[in-house]
Amino acid sequence: MDSASSIFAPAIALRGVTCTFPARDGQGAYTATQGVDLEVDAGEFVSVVGPTGCGKSTLLNVAAGLLTPSAGMVQVFGEPLQGLNRRAGYMFQGDSLMPWKSALDNVAAGLLFRGVAQLDANAQAQQWLQRVGLAAFGDRYPHQMSGGMRKRVMLAQTLILDPDIILMDEPFSALDIQTRQLMENELLELWGARRKAVLFITHDLDEAIAMSDRVVVLSAGPASHPIGDFAIDLPRPRDVIDVRSQPRFVEFHTRIWQALREEVLRGYQQQMGQGTKVPA
Numbered sequence: 001m002d003s004a005s006s007i008f009a010p011a012i013a014l015r016g017v018t019c020t021f022p023a024r025d026g027q028g029a030y031t032a033t034q035g036v037d038l039e040v041d042a043g044e045f046v047s048v049v050g051p052t053g054c055g056k057s058t059l060l061n062v063a064a065g066l067l068t069p070s071a072g073m074v075q076v077f078g079e080p081l082q083g084l085n086r087r088a089g090y091m092f093q094g095d096s097l098m099p100w101k102s103a104l105d106n107v108a109a110g111l112l113f114r115g116v117a118q119l120d121a122n123a124q125a126q127q128w129l130q131r132v133g134l135a136a137f138g139d140r141y142p143h144q145m146s147g148g149m150r151k152r153v154m155l156a157q158t159l160i161l162d163p164d165i166i167l168m169d170e171p172f173s174a175l176d177i178q179t180r181q182l183m184e185n186e187l188l189e190l191w192g193a194r195r196k197a198v199l200f201i202t203h204d205l206d207e208a209i210a211m212s213d214r215v216v217v218l219s220a221g222p223a224s225h226p227i228g229d230f231a232i233d234l235p236r237p238r239d240v241i242d243v244r245s246q247p248r249f250v251e252f253h254t255r256i257w258q259a260l261r262e263e264v265l266r267g268y269q270q271q272m273g274q275g276t277k278v279p280a
Contacts, residue, residue, distance in 0.1 A: 009078030010039040011165050011197035012063050012088075016072035019058050032058050034223035036072070038216060042164070043195035047208035049260060050218030051267025056201045057093075058118035060169050063199055064090050075163070091154055093170040097142045103129060103149075104138035108158045114161075116202065128156035132186065148179040152186070159190060164195045173203065184211060184240040192237055209252050210240040217259050220267035228259040 017036040020029050032055040040046045048056050061067040062074060065085040074081040076088075097106050108125035112118065129138050132152040142150055151172060158166065172180045188211060191198060202208050208215045209232055217228035232252060234243055243249050 009075065011042045011044070011077060012038075012040045012085075012199060013075040014038040014059065014062065014072065015075065017059065018071040018076070019055065019060055019062065019067065020070040026058050031223045032176065032221055033218075034225055036225055038226060040165070040197045040199050044214065045191060045198040045200065045212050046214045046216060047200040047202055047212040048216045049202060049205055049208050049256075050224065051260075051264045051270075052203070052219045052220045053267060053271065054218045054224040056218060057169050060090075060167050060199060060201050062071060063165075077081045080274060082246055085165065087163060087166075088165040088167050089158040089161050090097045091158045091166070091171045093173060095150055095154075097153060097157070099142050101141070102138060103134060103140050103142075103145065103153045104144075106153055107160055110157065110161045121181045124160055125156070128160045129153075130217055131190065135160070145211050146179075147175055148183060151175065151179075151183055155183075155187065155190070162194075163196065165199070166191075168198065168200045170201055170203065173208075180207075181240050187211070187236060188240070201208060205253060205256060207240070209234075209249060209256065210243050215252075215256055217256060217263070220263045222226070227263065228256065230256055 014036050018034045019032045021032060023030050036059060038048075038059065048059065050056055062069050063085065063164065065074070065081055065083055076085055081164035098109070098122075101109065104122060105138050106127055108121040111124060116124075126138060129135050132155055134149060134152050134156070136148065137145065142153075145153070154171070169270070172183050175183060184207060200208070200211065212232050215230045215232060216226050217225045217230070218224050230252065234246065234248055234252075
C-alpha cells in the first residue's frame with residue numbers, strides 16, 4: 001500500500017480474525033474468536049465489551065502482535081502486522097511496574113530501551129509524572145504507592161513513548177469507584193490533547209459509553225464475534241461522572257444492554273456448566 005493510501009487507512013484493523021487454542025483436556029480445540037472484523041481509526045476511542053471469557057483480551061493481544069491469529073490478519077495503518085506492533089503502547093490490567101525501580105525510573109525505562117540518553121529520558125519522565133499528578137513522587141517505589149498512583153505511573157509509562165495506538169486491557173478494573181472515575185477523566189484529558197487511536201477493553205458498560213466514540217459488543221464464546229457496533233455521539237470533552245446523568249447516556253445504556261444482556265446470561269450459564277440456553 002502506498003503512503004497516500006495508508007494515511008486514510010484505519011490505525012488498527014482486524015480482518016476475519018479467528019483464534020483457536022488446544023482444549024484444556026487435550027482433546028480437540030477451543031475457538032475463542034471467529035471471523036472478527038474490527039477497525040479503529042486514527043484518533044478514535046473504541047471500547048470492546050462482552051461477557052467474561054468472550055475473547056476481548058485475546059483480540060487485544062492479536063492487535064499488539066503478542067498473539068498470531070489462527071486465521072485472518074491484522075493491519076496497522078494499512079500495512080500487514082508482522083511481529084510486535086511497534087506503533088502501539090500496551091497498558092495491562094495487572095501491575096506491570098518493576099518493583100525494584102522508582103516511579104521515575106519505571107517511566108523512563110522505555111525511552112532508555114530505545115536508546116535515549118539517561119538525562120533526557122529522566123527529564124521526559126519527570127514531565128510525564130507531572131502530567132499525571134505525581135511530580136513529587138518520582139522517588140517512590142511501587143510498594144510505597146497506592147493502587148491509583150501505580151496506575152498513573154503505568155499510564156505515564158505507556159504514553160511517554162508517544163504511541164500511535166494505545167491498547168488498554170481493563171486498566172482501571174482493580175481500583176475503587178472514586179479512584180477509577182478520576183483515572184478515567186485523566187485518561188480522557190490526556191487522550192484529548194493528542195487524539196491517538198485507543199482500543200479499550202472493559203467489562204463496565206458505563207465506563208465504555210462514558211469514554212468512547214464507539215462501543216463494540218462481542219458475543220459469548222466459544223467462537224465469539226461482534227454482534228453490535230454503537231457510535232456514541234455524546235459531546236466532548238466529557239466528565240465521566242456528569243455524563244452518566246444525561247438522557248442520551250441512559251438511552252445508549254438501554255440500547256447496548258439489550259444487545260449485551262442475553263450474551264452475558266449465556267456466558268454465565270456456560271461458566272456454571274448449564275449449557276447455552278438463555279431464560280426468557
